[in-house]
Amino acid sequence: MNLEVPSVHRSVTPKRRNTPGSRPPALQEHKLEESIRKHCHNLHSKTRPSDLARKRRIAERKAQNLKLLDPLIKAQKKVARRKQVKAQKRALAKRKAKKRTKAQQAEAELQEVQLFQNIIKSDVFDMNRGFPLVPQNNSPRHENRGLRQRHAQPAQLCLQRNNTNLFNSLPEIPPYVWSPRPPFTPPGPPTGEKANGRSRKRTNDNQGSFDLKRQRLSSPPQPSPGAFSLSSPQTSSSLWGASPTLHPFSTDKLSGQILDVFEACGQKSSDLERKELCRTQLQKEIQRLFPLARLFLAGSSLNGFGSSSSDADLCMVLPHVSGEWKEAVRVLGQINKLFRQLSYLRNIQLIKAKVPILKARDTVSGVEFDLNINNTVGIRNTFLLRSYAYAEPRVRPIIMVVKKWAQHYGINDASKGTLSSYTLVLMVLHYLQTLKNPVVPSLQQQFPECFSVTMDIHMVPDGPRHIPAFTSTNTLSLGELLLGFLKYYTCSFRWDQKVISIREAKAIPRTSSSEWKNKFICVEEPFEQKNTARAVYEKSKFDAIKTRFTESWRALQQSKDLNSILPVRLVTMGR
Template sequence: MLMSGNALPMHPVSPTPWQFGNRSPIINPSSSSTFQNRKRRSDEGNGQFDVKRQRFHSPVIHQAVPLRDDIRHHFPGSVGPLLRMGPPPHEINEQVSSSGDTWLFDLIETTLPVAKDKLSQQILDLFQACQQQVTDLKKKDVCRAELQREIQQIFPQSRLYLVGSSLSGFGTRSSDADLCLVIKEEPMNQKTEARHILSLLQKHFYTQLSYIERPQLIRAKVPIVKFRDKVSGVEFDLNVNNVVGIRNTFLLRTYAHIESRVRPLVLVVKRWAGHHGINDASRGTLSSYSLVLMVLHYLQILPEPVLPCLQKNYPECFNPNMQLHLVHHAPRHIPKYPSKNGTSLGDLFVGFLKYFATEFDWAEKIISVREGKAMQRTDGIEWKHKYICVEEPFDRTNTARAVHEKLKFDMIQDEFKKAWMILRESKDLNSVLPVGRIICMPKR
């Protein structure tokens, strides 16, 4: 059973073409009480919206954003709501506790692989010390639920989803949380419309919400607002309408839990890559998402696979056009994968390093979890003249496009080769990663 992506229930609204279901993914019925003592920065935010504070001037010309009636005429470029206004947010939120989705906070995987050698045991020890706990997930969702209530004061039909490693199963106790605000069904221009909406939210967070610290608008290809929740101490990244993140969260979540070796292997790869400076897309190396896809790809292409290709085996569960309110339910009952490959965690880690150090053809191949194989490069803009090609399983873009300098690519290759050569001899994780120091780091 899989955790979900956070849509609050809605009354049926007709004749709108797009509706979320009457289920409530990732809702903690007791979450609202945690926020009773949180204060806004201004009393105005509790009543009539402070229009003067929210007056933004933007080059956006053709916007179609569902705004509250009393502020729509103050929103530059707004041409009316996409979705008909539903019940007030407080009426929506009163239904939260009746969702019945308590299974979403259940521990999904309690059985760990057996370690019969030192390296495998070290990987398991690292995983058990660092993996995200259910309590960590609940803290993140409490903040998500409260923020959704706030955002619905501005965009009444919006839904806020927790996505990324926090839900996929690949998060750690120190992982930041990713949020996706879904405002409309149609694609959104990220450079103009999404950025403008995030500017509105960033100022609202700063002026109205005392529990939000350091809200910053980051003008990236997919712009985000970064902020910290003072109560939980969690750092958040909020994007608008980047819905592919909702879909891939549940694909990865399924891979994480159909085979018990997947999550420990991903965690040690991410920790190793971070320690050696090759896990930071903002600095021209590999994102954590690319590293996860690389691990899944390796486990798919072994002569005796550790993982299947889920999108081929269960196309109905991972349809890229599936309505968002169904995405978290579709893969819920996919069974464990009965792999005949009994390779230990330690040997899989060494094999992963060797595969990308000596066997994978970086110049000619594309890493594709969607196809379960390495595909031949094409002349498409995503692949031509790129150092590393990792296919996003749904929108088929290159998740490793940040690696655009040969110096950084050479560094990545070199780290794979060095770690492989060291580990194949030592079989000791401490030789490539300070395990003891990481395990003893205080948990926040």
């Protein structure tokens, strides 16, 4: 049987030849397959419901996450907005305060000029005080009540617009007349009802009703040996060299050496006179810029413990200037410009430290000085230490030798982590107060009204004048006191438990206050009650200080010669 297989009819397409302008067949097929695959994928994705559900679930999850994060995002935006508002408010307040400060300064300056004009018209003006000294024609005394009315333009502009020539009519500052101290004459037998020196008050017949207006640098004659004279006598070394008040305390060799160092290194009356003349001249120049400014001589130059090589520390008191750092730098900047116009001042330098100061050198008097603004605490402790210095004749020689001893061993530099001169003075006074028979008492305890923190700063120099005389029963020599000082801080004083205080005349226990906590040495400042020895913050420095005390006490106790702890000849020659 013959079966016929049906033939399959295929459409045969003729082969194209690869002409130069046509594409290759393989590339055409590849493009066709790719387009078909894309088309099928689109159709498949549109028709598959599972893909749509998956996309819907992803969108719902994202929306749910955003819903959960929405409160956090809102809180962050709120905090950022609040910070931005606060920053804008602070900037606005700062701009307003700056404008207000400028207006207040201008108002105070104009009021000072007006007040100054009224004072000059009514009374004789004392340039050293900033207010009238002696009334004229028996008229009632003008009182400076500190009027401070506000205005809106600087005093310089007002003077230019009014065409006034105020400062050309100001009286010249009278030169300071330095009167030498009269020689010491032993006092005669006591007269009057009360002969006891403890209850007899010191009087001065030459003191007038207006004699309290100048910064005190001289005083009545020295009282009897061992008594307290709490005025401000002249710092002349001849007083201590030939005065019989120190003769009973300098009979042995060690005491004589201490006295020799004091006489050679102590500040002379001529040194203090030059510093006072420099202060007077600078005050005259500054009062042309700030009419009510007053310049005080402070520090070791006036407290009685200065040496012949010590600089002059000047403090300018301005009533309308705050104690802020920026304000002090601003005022010192104005004075810096003024000083650079003066031909007799050299080496002018403005130091913007924690307490800004202006350093310069007066070529006329040869005095180098540091000027600060409104450091009233420095003025108060200057006159407190000056009262201690002249309360008893043995105080100044002992402190002078202790300072030279500390400088010789390199433990008298607060900038290098050791003791400052002020701290050393307080340590010596504390020792003299804590003896069985004290050499000096606590003046702040016995006469608080004379050293009150609230006392007007212009009356501080005259506070000690109202203190009566007091007799010390201690008869130790200068050498015995120096040995006792070294022994006290070597064996008796507890550095880790006690605070040195001349205000209470004893070593007070430490408290948990940050001022005393974790400090190696604690010495209380008499007025601010802060730690003056805070510069000693390294244990190595503290150990070096204690070692110097211990070694010096043992060497001096064995030899009884000051050369064993201090080269007397080099010190007296170098000064």
